[in-house]
Amino acid sequence: MPKGVIAMSQMQPSGAKTGADTGANPSPRSFQEVILRLQAYWASKGCAILQPYDMEVGAGTFHPATTLRSLGSKPWAAAYVQPSRRPTDGRYGENPNRLQHYYQYQVIIKPSPPDLQGLYLGSLRAIGLDPALHDIRFVEDDWESPTLGAWGLGWEVWCDGMEVSQFTYFQQVCGHDCRPVSGELTYGLERLAMYVLGIDHVMTMPFNDPASPIALTYADIFRQTEEEYSRHNFDAADTAQLLRHFEDAEAECDRLLAFPADDPKSGKRIIMAHPAYDQTIKASHLFNLLDARGVISVTERQAYIGRVRALARKCADAFRLTEAGADAAPDAGATVADA
Amino acid sequence: MxxxxxxxxxxxxxxxxxxxxREDLKKLVTDGLVQAGLTYAHAGAFSTPRRLTLAIEGLTAESRAVREERKGPSTSAPAAALEGFLRSTGLTLDQLERRADKKGEVWFAVIERPGRRAPDIIAEVLEGVIRxxxxxxxxxxxxxxxxWVRPLHAILCLLSDDAGHEVVPLTVDGxxxxxxxxxxxxxxxxxxxxxxxxxxxAKLKRAHVILDAAEREAAIWAEAQTLAFAAGLEVVEDRAxxxxxxxxxxWPVPLMGRIADAFLNLPPEVLQTSMREHQKFFSAKNPKTGRIExxxxxxxxxxxxxxxxxxxxxxxxxxxxxxxxxxxxxxDLRVxxxxxxxxxxxxxxxxxxNKLGSQSDRITRIAALAAEIAPLVGADPDQAKRAASLAKLDLRSAMVGEFPELQGTMGRYYALAAGEPEAVANAARDHYSPLGPSDDVPTEPVSVAVALADKIDTLTGFWAIDEKPTGSKDPFALRRAALGVIRLVLGNGVHGNMQMLIEQSYLLHMLNHLQMIEPVNSMHSSRDPQYESETLLVWKQEPVRRMLNWDGFLDRNSDEIEWAIFDCIGAEREHDADDARKVKDAYKQFEEFRARVDALDHFVSVSMFMGQEEKSLIVDYEQSEDLSIIWKRAAKSLVNDLLAFLHDRLKVYLKDQGIRHDVIDACLAPLPHAATSAAGPNNDDLTLLVKRATALQATLITEDGANLVAGFKRANNILTQAEEKDGVEYSYGADPKFAENPEERALFKALDQAEAAIAPAMQAEDFARAMQAMATLRAPIDAFFTATQINAENPILRRNRLNLLHRIRAICLSVADLTKLDG
Structure with a gap:
């Protein structure tokens, strides 16, 4: 059993305690401090702190640590920052809070612990949002990802009328019912940090401590790239090539999954679920780029989304045949409790 | 208790x-308790974001014991019957009794159900309800x-009385x-x-929870008003x-804020919608300026x-x-x-x-139709056309993209910004109305023309692709559209031939579908075995299918036709080639099919040669000899079908207005015998139809009216029987010189007078006056029947009297088909 799992079962009482605790934390001074505090908080609650997935994705949910690991019955707890790309949201760095590249903070815990709401509220306290001073609300918002064939019920969390997180109990991912159910938390980091730091335009946000010898703002790091990618996404990306790459990724995904499970070289049973899933991620991002280039009509859109969903489904089917994606033996739950 | x-x-x-x-919890739990034999005095349900609560007062402490005797099958009955009886009673054979019965010995079950304690029943019922x-x-x-709707954390289940309280033992999923x-x-x-x-x-309130939603609403509303008042503003009411x-x-805590000056010039609908949809804010307006501040x-x-x-x-x-x-x-203003x-x-x-084209196609059709409707509602055709071409453009605006509920509202602002006259701009706002049965009906002529065109286009379009509402399913809100047409027509007293409008609308759809029909051409000329079967089978898809199948021809013969098509092009098909008769039959149907495709093809190719500008005009196909007979027939089947649907909705609508169903039927029925009326009442003109129904209903309330109907029915029955028996129609004018008695002569006179009064009343569409004149016939008709034997010995007298009855019938049927009336 991974250590994180045991920690998760131990953390519930402490999570409940934080629900009553109204102690405030000093406000963070920079974007990175918000991130570091979330990392430290979720690490203290027993999550494995993973690193971003090394591919272009539209949201933290695409990280295999969420999509694939929410399948099957093996317990799982992870948290990570995920750079996310939304080509259509590019505004050349001019819009105060719209970016084609931004950061999401993602927490995924399976099975969802009974006090996930309390744990979540603890994370807000950790970054200086004290419920004794703010109005925190759970407002119905059911989440659905047609590209992943995934949906869940939950809320968007409001802090003083602003959406600061998405809180979802996964019911289905890649067309598979989630048993047990994973709890997923997604924080839009820029927006959240801007609120905590009292910043009106994302580009003026201090990235590191403003008192640092070399103080860097969000603009110092990202204004130029926002301009470059906005131009690229809207006007320059080669659509014919993108279309070709989409087809390639689709074909490659199928090809990888068609290999027999038994690897003659190592003599092991190796299903290439993750490499195939990488191709799904690629196809999804290529679709987003094509969409930003405006070359996909309304009716075609549905068809493309359906094609990506079909790939995701096949990868999930394959992953479920692997050790990480399998259902644990019925007595495994007892083992956790005994430990 | x-x-x-x-x-x-x-x-x-x-x-x-x-x-x-709340309602479900109350109903399900109380129903369950009552079904299990408990009674209660009162129940109330409550909710907060985190809890659903039910309080039941005066619950009985236990259910009464029940003893039930049930007679079973004969002891000599087959084993299966006995087994069934045991299953239904839940007993075993040794628990049954043998008793003598009239027909012999039978099994008897005596079922004793002891009274149960309330906690046992509650636990069982509540678990069932939760699950x-x-x-x-x-x-x-x-x-x-x-x-559950979200994770369920705790169940509180408590029975209490003067003596104390107890937790109802119950565990659901841990x-x-x-x-x-x-x-x-x-x-x-x-x-x-x-x-x-x-x-x-009480403890909840101390713990900052107001249990009752109504109490929270009242608290929010009162405090919001106080806050606004203090700021010199008033809250805009919004119950939802x-x-x-x-x-x-x-624990509601209203807080009041001001909108920054920079935004005060936005349209009030925009401010209100943005604040409500995104942030669930109430709007507060300045009572002096009406602005939301x-x-x-x-x-x-x-x-x-x-x-x-x-x-x-x-x-x-x-x-x-x-x-x-x-x-x-x-x-948006720039655009x-x-x-x-x-x-x-x-x-x-x-x-x-996907079968009715783009929004742009739709607008082109509606604009053409609105221009046709304009003269009927007193609007300028060019202005109606212009208004319809602009009315939906705001769908593409950024604001409507963000707030779809502002469609129309923004259209009006943008049309005004574009320099359009008020009438055109208002049509953008009003042409979606009426949406609900109590919604206001537009009255400005241009708005009425566009609103009618919009709804008729929708109805005809979905009828053409066979997406009619069925049962409770009405995904395209076609019933609402039909009611909209009815209310627009009646509310504005519009006179127009509905059939013509639907036909014109259908033609516009067909012109719009040329590209979809094109494959018919290729199919027609195709002899290439490699030709894809999907293309060959285009005739099976709407709207082509409907045009070829106006009389159910394809429903009956599509297998044969398909076989023949594939046989023609030499494609490999499994068939019984030996069955010569079957082959012959298939080719016979195929021939008819080809004739129909030719006709359709012809219609399409004529349309194809029209320029883009002409396509948006309505072709006067009625006068065009060349256009296909198939088209006319197909249109007829669709129009009749859609008209029947409109009439159904009209019946529902008029019933709500208090008009008797048989009165509506009488006015909807075609009038085969009506010969006297120059106006020729027809059921296509909804305004006239309702005027007739209203007049008829008013007349029926009077004694003369009710008796007139009885007299008419008597006359009609005798006449109809005689006509059936003699095989002739007695429509030759009756001659007063054969009148024998004063009553008969009086009837002649009365009929002359009534006709003289009815004709101008009908011309003036004054059906009330026409009905009054008709009702004066009651006394002479009654007197005539009392004094006169219709089937007289003398054939001349008999014929004359039957012809006289025919005059009664003709007059009485001039407003409505009175045979459809009850009683």
Whole structure:
């Protein structure tokens, strides 16, 4: 059993305690401090702190640590920052809070612990949002990802009328019912940090401590790239090539999954679920780029989304045949409790 | 008598589901208890974001014992009958008794159901309710299998009376019922135990939870008004928002803020919609200027700084949102002032329905139809056409993209910005109306023309692709569209031949579908075996199918036709080639099919040669000899079908207005015998139809009216029998010189007078006056029947009297088919 799992079962009482605790934390001074505090908080609650997935994705949910690991019955707890790309949201760095590249903070815990709401509220306290001073609300918002064939019920969390997180109990991912159910938390980091730091335009946000010898703002790091990618996404990306790459990724995904499970070289049973899933991620991002280039009509859109969903489904089917994606033996739950 | 308190404590329940959930909980639990033999005095259900609560007063402590005797099968009956009886009674054979019966010995079951204690019944009922609760959407969580709207954390189930209280023992999926609950998530986080409903409600209030949604609503509304008043503003009432907000908070704390000056020039609808949809704010307007200048947000908590931080945060979010709205508004105005051409172009790529073309196609059709309708409603055709071409362009605007509910409202602003006259701009706002049965009906002529054209186009379009409403399914809101047509026509007294309008609308759809019909041409000339079968079978798809199948021809013969098509092109098909008769039959049907395709093809190719400009005009196909007979027939079948649907909706509508169903039927029925009326009442003109129905109903209330109907029916029955017997129609004018008695002569005179009065009344569409004149016939008809024998010995007299009855019939049928009336 991974250590994180045991920690998760131990953390519930402490999570409940934080629900009553109204102690405030000093406000963070920079974007990175918000991130570091979330990392430290979720690490203290027993999550494995993973690193971003090394591919272009539209949201933290695409990280295999969420999509694939929410399948099957093996317990799982992870948290990570995920750079996310939304080509259509590019505004050349001019819009105060719209970016084609931004950061999401993602927490995924399976099975969802009974006090996930309390744990979540603890994370807000950790970054200086004290419920004794703010109005925190759970407002119905059911989440659905047609590209992943995934949906869940939950809320968007409001802090003083602003959406600061998405809180979802996964019911289905890649067309598979989630048993047990994973709890997923997604924080839009820029927006959240801007609120905590009292910043009106994302580009003026201090990235590191403003008192640092070399103080860097969000603009110092990202204004130029926002301009470059906005131009690229809207006007320059080669659509014919993108279309070709989409087809390639689709074909490659199928090809990888068609290999027999038994690897003659190592003599092991190796299903290439993750490499195939990488191709799904690629196809999804290529679709987003094509969409930003405006070359996909309304009716075609549905068809493309359906094609990506079909790939995701096949990868999930394959992953479920692997050790990480399998259902644990019925007595495994007892083992956790005994430990 | 004990009281029962149930609380189901969960994570936040969506606000929109709470009211229904309260009702469901109350109904399901009380129904279950009553069914199990308990009674109760009163039940009340409550909800907050985190709990569903049911309080039942005066519950009986146990159910009464029941003894039931049931007679079973004969002891000599087959084993299966006995088994069935045992199953239904839940007993075993040794528990049955043998008793003598009239027919011999039979099995008897004596079932004793002892009384049960209330807690046992409650536990059973509540578990069942929790496990099967009808949430619109439910979920699983953690490792569990239980479904609830969000994770269910605790069950409180408590019976209490003067002597004390007890927890009802109950465990559902690992959640054991108790007597504890929690207060407000942040203000009173601890748990506490309760002893009764009063104790529960009081302790909750101390723990910052107002249990009753109505009480929360009242508190929010009162405080919001106070805050606004203090700021010199007044809150804009919004009941739906109030109910929603009350479902989002346990301890409401309204806070008032001002909208920054930079946004005050946005249209009030934009401010209100943005604040309501995105942030669930109430709008506060300045009573002097009518402008929206402030907002009220409702927090769920009390803070040390009296909500200052919360208000500041909300204000900030509002500023960001309104900046977006302002950006949309200013950009949209730029496009509008340039004539909205960008939007018109953009709508070409927005699909309305994949079988009915783009929004742009739709607008072109509606504009052409609106120009046709314009003269009927007193609008200028060019202006109606212009208004229809602009009315939906705002669908492409950024503002409507963000707030779809502002469609039309924005269209009006943008049309005005484009320099269009009020009448055209108002049509953009009003042409969607009426949406509901109590919605206002547009009255400005241009708006009426566009609104009618919009709805008729929708109805005809979905009829043409066979997407009619069935049962409770009406995904395209076609019933609403039909009611809209009816209310627009009646509300404005529009005279128009509905059949013609539908036909014209259908023709516009067909012209619009040329590209879809094109494959018919290729199919027609195709002899290439490689030709894809999908293309060959295009005739099976709408709208082509409907045109070929107006008389059910394809329904009957499509197998044969398909076989023949494939046989023709030499494709490999499995068939019984030996069956010569079958082959011959298939080719016979194929021949007819080809004739129809030719005709359709011809119609299409004529249309194809028209220029784009001409296509938007309506072809006067009635006068064109060349156009296909098939088309006319297909249109007829569709028009009749759609007219029947409109008539059904009209019946529902008029019934609601208090008009008898048989009166409506009498006015809807075609009038085969009506010869006297120059106006020729027809059921296509809904306004006339309703005028007739109203006049008829008013007349039927009078004694003369009711008796006239009886007299007419008598005359009609005798005449119809005689006509059937003699095989002739007695429509040759009766001659007064054969009148024998004073009553008969009086009837002649009365008929002359009535006809003289009725004809001009009918001309003037004054059906009330026509009916009054008709009702004066009652006395002469009654007297005539009393004094005269119709089937006289003398054939000349008999014939003359039958001809006289025919005059009665003709007059009485001039307004409505009185044979359809009850009684």
């Amino acid at each position: 004990p009281d029962l308190l149930i609380e189901l404590f969960s994570e936040e329940i969506p606000a929109r589901m709470q009211a229904r959930a 099967t609760f009808p949430w619109p959407k439910s979920m699983r969580w953690g490792n569990g299998s239980l479904r 959640i054991t019922a108790g007597n504890v609950t929690r207060g407000h998530r942040f203000l009173s986080p601890g748990v506490f135990s309760v002893t009764s409903f009063e104790d529960y409600a 928002l109030l109910a929603e907000v009350a479902g989002l908070v346990e 402030g907002f009220v947000t409702v927090a769920n908590t009390i803070t040390a700084d009296h909500g200052e931080t919360i208000l500041k945060g909300n204000q900030k979010v509002l500023t960001a949102r309104l900046s977006d709205a302002k950006f949309f508004w200013e950009n 509008a002032k340039a004539g909205m051409a960008d939007w018109a172009e953009g709508l070409k790529s927005v699909t309305f329905h």
